[in-house]
Structure formats: structure tokens, C-alpha cells
Amino acid sequence: MAQKKILFIYYQNLKPGGVAKVLTNLTSELAKQGYNIEILFLMAPHQDFYSIDPTIKKHYIDSFSNKYSKFATHLKKKYISIPKVYNIHAYFYDLGSYQVLKEWIKENHHNYDTIVSCWYKLSVMLSLDKVISKKTIAWEHSSFRVGGIVYDKLLRKKYKNLKHIVCINKPSVKYYEHFNTTFFIPNIIDNIYEDVKFIESNEKENIISFVGRLDKTKNAIDVVKIFNDTKTSSDWKLQIIGDGPEKNNIAAYIKENKLDESVFLLGIKSPEEISELLKKSKIFAFTSLSEAFGLVLLEAMFCSNALIAYDCEFGPSDIINENNGFLIPVHDKPSFVSKLQLLTQNEEHLNALMKSSYEESHKWKKEKIIQQWKEIL
Incomplete structure (x- = not known):
């Protein structure tokens, strides 16, 4: 050539x-x-x-x-x-x-x-x-x-x-x-995800992940509010990966609502570190108000995560379907809470969705x- x-x-x-x-x-x-x-x-x-x-x-x-x-x-x-x-x-x-x-x-x-x-x-x-x-x-x-x-x-x-x-x-x-x-x-997608094998639920922890810049558009504060409103067992944790101008507001909300033991601001991580963190989590929650694509949704799928995301313009609707998760109308926190609660309380449903989400990721190789x-x- x-x-x-x-x-x-x-x-x-x-x-x-x-x-x-x-x-x-x-x-x-x-x-x-x-x-x-x-x-x-x-x-x-x-x-x-x-x-x-x-x-x-x-x-x-x-x-x-x-x-x-x-x-x-x-x-x-x-x-x-x-x-x-x-x-x-x-x-x-x-x-x-x-x-x-x-x-x-x-x-x-x-x-x-x-x-x-x-x-x-x-x-x-x-x-x-x-x-x-x-x-x-x-x-x-x-x-x-x-x-x-x-x-x-x-x-x-x-x-x-x-x-x-x-x-x-x-x-x-x-x-x-x-x-x-x-x-x-x-x-x-990053090469580090291409060859990841399916990760069974018993090899993971009860973790919900969010990855993105902490600004108003990515809207990470909604993830924390939704997690706070969801009735989950005490062993469920939320990890937020990223940094940005909204970090202090999010940290203040975590402190005011006594979420210090269950919500963790992990800051900026390398691509390799992010992949390892996603491999540990079971659910990826995304509350962005605007996306051009949403590559991190694919990364979560490759790491055997079920997806829940706002149906913002434009990316999530091209990626999320019944095989990998749920699309929620933008700002509809009650519906988001309902789906998150379903997954955290119904282990069989979550395990099945994690498996089919991983299988769906192969379309994006x-x-x-x-x-x-x-x-x-």
C-alpha cells in the first residue's frame, strides 16, 4: 500500500x-x-x-x-x-x-x-x-x-x-x-479495553461509577443527588472520577448530606487507572446534559457495567438500548432513582444486564x- x-x-x-x-x-x-x-x-x-x-x-x-x-x-x-x-x-x-x-x-x-x-x-x-x-x-x-x-x-x-x-x-x-x-x-475505544474479558459480578464490588469533567454540562452533582435519593444497602458506593470547576460544590453537597462514607471524589486518573476502576464497578451512571458521543459509556460496557444515562443530545441514544441499560429523560431524577434502585436491589436483573452489556460492547470494537x-x- x-x-x-x-x-x-x-x-x-x-x-x-x-x-x-x-x-x-x-x-x-x-x-x-x-x-x-x-x-x-x-x-x-x-x-x-x-x-x-x-x-x-x-x-x-x-x-x-x-x-x-x-x-x-x-x-x-x-x-x-x-x-x-x-x-x-x-x-x-x-x-x-x-x-x-x-x-x-x-x-x-x-x-x-x-x-x-x-x-x-x-x-x-x-x-x-x-x-x-x-x-x-x-x-x-x-x-x-x-x-x-x-x-x-x-x-x-x-x-x-x-x-x-x-x-x-x-x-x-x-x-x-x-x-x-x-x-x-x-x-x-482505547486499546486497553479491546481485550477485556467479561467480569463476573462476584469479581466486582457494589460500586456505581461516573467519569467526566466536573462542570455544569457533565452535571455530576445530579449523580450524587440521585444516589442520595436511592434506597440502597450500605455497601453500595459511588465513585466519581474527574476534576473541574464544580468539584467544590459537589464536595459541599457530599458533606452536607453526610455521604462521606459512600461517595468518593477520586480526581483525575490515567486511562489505565480508569479502566481498573471501571472493572471494579457494576453500574455506570451518566447525567451529562450534552454529549457529542459519550465514549466513556463504551468503556463502561467493555468493563461489564450496566448503563443508566440521561437521554441528552446526542450520544447516549446511539449507544444505550435494552441490552445494556436505561435511557432517562433529562432532569427526570425520580425515573433515574427508580432504575438505579431496580438494579441495586435486584441482583439477578443486574447480573443479566451486565452480561448483555458486555456482549453489546463487541459491536464497537x-x-x-x-x-x-x-x-x-
Whole structure:
């Protein structure tokens, strides 16, 4: 096979994040299959949080060094109390990123057969150039509703100039196919989950897991409230993996409701540590208010967890069915409590759902997903 030279573009691989995670997974797999992969990060050189195949060449351009980006940082720090200042900050930072990216890509794009942009703002930037856009694939990782008037109403129409669009949930495919040829390709799972065998209930503990950034969108506080309202035996525990701005609020709720012995904030963990924690748990509870996919739901399935999640836009409904768990209307805590109570009180039902959830995970193995990428590359 003739080597295809592919450039992936994203902001950073500095901290936990869904895009960085699937970017490193996919590029490493493609590199093993003979593709010549390079990655451009819009940040100064930094240590990788998620491991990247050593054959992959990495480039760095510091978007924060641009004058507009510096002004954006100044605005955010000095006027943090002003409503909407973050939106103003974002537009100035995007302008700075565009200038830095445009300069680098103009000089280097001829080195690549295909360019894959991993964020909608970067895809818009690349779509503005008639030559570069024709070799660019937009890999959409966020809801198509994000971006506000400037991106959603004005700039996304430029997606018609791109080579293709790849979406990670089915509703997004319906939205983007009005602009260009669009493919549904789910996110690829970590290698550490691919060969995990089914874990029997007696090898696990009575643990409910949540994994995600502790912010208002991921809504981890609802998991704690639901757990508090669920009538479970005292040996059931809730482990929350992740960190973020809502951590103190969640910790305060745990203390006020005397949940210190049953709810544990474990902080940021490595992918390997997360897999080991999920192998110990029986139920994965997810109360996110918005998702583009929900890769962590797959990880929980591979680790023999039954799933309960809010039916938020967009990912969970593509993943959860009667074979692996329950979809709950968003904010419907009583229904969530009811299903959680059912599983924690009915051991036979829980064991059966854990088994079928694991079996369902095989539909999401990497081989099929890699093949879909190879076909469009």
C-alpha cells in the first residue's frame, strides 16, 4: 500500500479530554497500519497526556503567542466579572489561532494528501482557503448547535468547500449532509479495553461509577443527588472520577448530606487507572446534559457495567438500548432513582444486564471503525 501522508490538527494533548483521547487512539492505529501520520498542535511543545505512537511526527505552533490571543487572555483575566466576557475572549483567541494556523498551513499543506481538522472552529478556518479546503476532512466532535451566530449561521456554510465531514453521532450526520458528503464514524475505544474479558459480578464490588469533567454540562452533582435519593444497602458506593470547576460544590453537597462514607471524589486518573476502576464497578451512571458521543459509556460496557444515562443530545441514544441499560429523560431524577434502585436491589436483573452489556460492547470494537476511516482516507 502506498503511504498516505495525513495531517491531523487539534489544539493540545496536555490534559484529559475526549477529543485528544480519540485523536491519539485513531492516529496511533492508522500509523500501525502503514499511514504516514503527523499531528499539528496549536500550542507550545508540551508533554503528551495521552500516549501517541512514537512513529508519529508532532508539530507545535503557539496560538497563545499571537497578539490577538494575548489580548484575549488579558480580557479574560482583567474583566472576568463582566457578563459575556468569555465570548469576547473566545472570538479574539480564535482570530489569533486563525492567523497562526493560516501562516503554517500555507507553507506546509502541500506535504499532505489529506488534512483532518478535529474541531469545528479549525474546520471553518481551513474551509476559507480554496486549495486547502479540498483536501480537508472536518471531524466533528461537538454538538452542531455550538458556535453561536458567527459560526452556526455565517461560517458553517463554508463546509461545502471541504472534502468530507465525519460525525460521531447520527443526528449530526442529518444536519451536516446538507452542506457536504457526511459519514457516521463512531469514536474508537482505547486499546486497553479491546481485550477485556467479561467480569463476573462476584469479581466486582457494589460500586456505581461516573467519569467526566466536573462542570455544569457533565452535571455530576445530579449523580450524587440521585444516589442520595436511592434506597440502597450500605455497601453500595459511588465513585466519581474527574476534576473541574464544580468539584467544590459537589464536595459541599457530599458533606452536607453526610455521604462521606459512600461517595468518593477520586480526581483525575490515567486511562489505565480508569479502566481498573471501571472493572471494579457494576453500574455506570451518566447525567451529562450534552454529549457529542459519550465514549466513556463504551468503556463502561467493555468493563461489564450496566448503563443508566440521561437521554441528552446526542450520544447516549446511539449507544444505550435494552441490552445494556436505561435511557432517562433529562432532569427526570425520580425515573433515574427508580432504575438505579431496580438494579441495586435486584441482583439477578443486574447480573443479566451486565452480561448483555458486555456482549453489546463487541459491536464497537476498533476494527470496523478503522476500516471506515481507511475507506475515506
